[in-house]
Amino acid sequence: MLQVRVRDKHQITLPASLARAASIGVNDVLDVQYKEGIITLLTQRATVKKRPSLMDLAGSLKGVYGRDAKEIQAYIANERKSWER
Helix, strand or coil: CCCCCCCHHHHHCCCCHHHHCCCCCCCEEEEEEECCCCCEEEEHHHHHCCCCCCHHCCCCCCEEEEEEEHHHHHHHHHHHHHHHC
16 A cells, blocks of 8 residues: 655645556646545546647648648639639
């Protein structure tokens, strides 16, 4: 059994081996429960589905508007011309 010490402001530090085993990283949020003398920490992965991030879509449109900067600029120029008609 691992032990941790309660610090000022009631802070504890999780042992690195435990954090690695539970895939807990810096700035992760944990849910805390207390019931009948037992404190339980739950990762949000275990309790809530992760909300999709806009960054999950990064790169998903690569190549749609052209393969390089020149093709993309030509696409944009063509679109702008269509606005003037």
